[in-house]
Amino acid sequence: MPGKRPRNATAIPRAKRERKAITLDVKLEVLRRFEVGEKLSQVAKALGLAVSTVATIRDNKEKIKASSQIATPLRASRLTRHRSAVMETMERLLRVWLEDQSQRNVPLSVTVIQEKAKSLFDDLQREQGERSQTAKFSASKGWFVRFKERHCLPHFKMSSAAPGKEDVYPEILKSIIQEGEYTPQQVFNVDETGLYWKRMPERTFISVEEKAEPGFKSSKDRLMLLLGGNAAGDFKLKPLLVYHSENPKALEGYSKPNLPVIWRSNKKAWATRSIFHEWFTYFFCPAIEKYCAQNNLTNKALLILDNAPCHPVNLSDLSDNVRVEYLHDNTADSIQPMGQGVASTFKAHYLRRTFEHILEATDGDDTAEIREFWRKYSIMDAVDNIAIAWEELRPATMNTVWKKIWPECVQFQSVSQTDNIAQLQQNIVTLAKSVALGEVGEADVDQLLQSHEEGLSNEELVQLEQEPAGEEEEEGEEAAPALRQLTTRELSAAFSHFEAGLQVLTSNSPDDAWNLKVSRAVNDAISCYRDLYSEKEWRSKQLS
Known part of the structure; x- marks a missing residue:
């Protein structure tokens, strides 16, 4: 037939795909x-390589390094210009510090980052004994x-010299509250x-001995707490605690759901988006x-958040009853x-409770x-004392802190009804004198x-790079994995099974x-x- 190629016709050969040579320098x-x-994907993107290629290079690490030892003089001269181990370590620690500052929503400037980098480099150089000019x-x-x-750094908050307009957001919030009738x-x-x-405190004998x-x-050893409550001051949320260990020995025998805090873990004790989402x-x-x-x-609420990296931007879409609003960066602090x-105030209560605990458990002398x-x-x-300290915060304290953003909601006008930090500090000093800890002043x-509230010191950054110390994981038990993820395909398949069963x-x-009863119960149960x-x-559409 016209236009139809005979079966025995010679097929046109396809063009051969050009292989890309990977030099030793690139490897x-x-x-x-x-x-x-x-990470694997970051390296592939930065160097324009396939992920599988990068993974193969990583898996052949020892062979590649051995090859570099017998490379030509030209290659050797190029390798000697690679940056020093001190520089590599400094940049790795600096990135951790930047992430920690970003977690705490601390504004930064180029000058501050440069000073931290110089400080880290000098400390590492002294530690490793590098004296070369x-x-x-x-x-x-x-x-x-x-x-x-x-390092493909993510966006972090830069400080601005322009003053924030603090009087703008309260008006915006007021209109939101009136609109939602909250x-x-x-x-x-x-x-x-x-x-x-x-x-x-530094002058206690415990602190002095520890330094030696x-x-x-x-x-x-640091942990992170998420603290909050309502504007009326009559409801404090259960604290979320993020620690570097999922199963420390001290928690052996305790049921985590029954703890007075919500226990979660992250290697650096940071709140992450997945933890906050959960x-x-x-x-x-x-x-x-x-x-x-x-x-x-009425079952509804307004949740106000700052723009910290761990706060997802689409929380309002996850609930029909909770509206989430975000503070402006220049006024949030x-x-x-x-x-x-x-x-x-909570931390002052925690320290006082800690001294009380020492006095209760010992004779004090x-x-x-x-x-x-x-x-x-x-x-x-610490968990028990955190719960006691959080409970001790007065409703008046939780209410009066709203005076800048929503002054109309403040009901407690008397200062005596709120927690007085100066008085708490005096109580701590008095307790310290009752316990033979040493000279402790206000x-x-x-x-x-x-x-x-201070950022991570250089010594703490080095410590974070190592395995978390202090409370070790239980022997034979691995840390619980991070929040498991379900794909849209898996979710869709699960919904199909539910619908088939109901049918x-x-x-x-x-x-x-x-x-009707079963259908409602099943749909309510899987609504999350x-x-x-x-x-x-929604996320996949945004990305595409």
């Missing part, structure tokens, strides 16, 4: 990027630009804060529903309710007995409370009332997964 660059902590580092702006490119009982704010749960000991220091879906929304039912309120004294108690003071003791207490029941059930499916669909 060494791949390995270098892995060594400084970059060629190993100097000035942390120039050119280096900073290259550093950002090398009462002070239905408006919430939460914020993350760090806590060094086993840190003592080599190795990991328990006073550097908290919002499975803890915050149900807690609001229960609170509203107990107080004869100065007007966010939980940042107006709640965290600092025997330093050996106190030393033994503090050695055994565990993260579980300045020491104030310095300790302020230290919780079988509907077709063969002798009672229509049963059908439908929300998750909708969120994933």
Whole structure:
């Protein structure tokens, strides 16, 4: 037939795909990027290589390094220009520091980052004993630009010289509250804060002795807390606690769901988007529903958040009853309710409770007995004291911190009704005198409370790079994995099975009332997964 090629006609050969040669330099660059902590996909994207190619290079690490040892002089001369181990380590630690600052929503400037880089480099150089004149580092702006490119840095908050308009957001919030007809009982704010749960004032003998000991220091062991409550001040949310260990020995025998905190883990004790997403879906929304039912309120709430990296941007889509609004970056630090004294007051209560705990467990005079108690003071003791300290915060304190952002909701006008930090510090000093810990003054207490808000020191950054010390994981038990993820395909398949099962029941059930009851119960039970499916669909559209 015309136009049809005969079967025995010779097929036109396809063009051969050109193979891309990977030089030794490129392979060494791949390995270098892995060594400084970059992920597989990041390396592939940065170097324009296939992910499978990068994975193969990584798996053949030893062979490639052996080949580099016998390379030609030209290649050897190029390899000698690679940056020093001190520089590589400094940049890796600097990236961790930047991520920590970003987690705490701390504004940064190029100058601050350069100073931190220089400080880290100098400390690492002293530690490793590098004295050569060629190993100097000035942390120039050119280096900073290259550093950002090398590490594919995510966006972090830069400080601005322009003053924030603090009077704008309260008006915006007021209109949102009026539109939604929210009462002070239905408006919430939460914020993350760090806590060094086993840190003592510097002049106590415990602190002095710890500094003299080599190795990991328990006073550097930090956890993260998410604290919050409503504007009325009558409802404090159960604290979310993020620790570097999922199963420390001190929790052996305890049921985590029954702890006075919501226990989650992350290697660096950071709140992540997955942790916050889970908290919002499975803890915050149900807690609001229960609170509203107990107080004869409509099941709805307004949650106010800052723009921290761990706060997902689409939370409002996950609930029909909770609306989420985000503070403006330039005003969040100065007007966010939980940042107006709640965290600092809580930490003062925690320190006072810790001293009370020491006094209850010892006679207060025997330093050996106190030393033994503090050695055994565990993260579980800290959890109990965190719960007591959080409970001790007065409703007036939780209410008056809203005066900058929503002054009309403040009901407690008397200062005596709120927690007085100065009085708490005096109580701590008095308790310290009752316990033979050493000379402790109000300045020491104030310095300790302020230290919780400081960024990670160079020594702490080095410690974070190593395996988490302090409370070890239970032997033979691996840390629980991060929140498991379901794909849209898996969710869709699951929904199909549910629908098929309900169809079988509907077709063969002798009672229509049963059908309706079961159908409602099943759909209510899997509604959280439908929300998750909708969120994933939305995200995929945004990405595409």
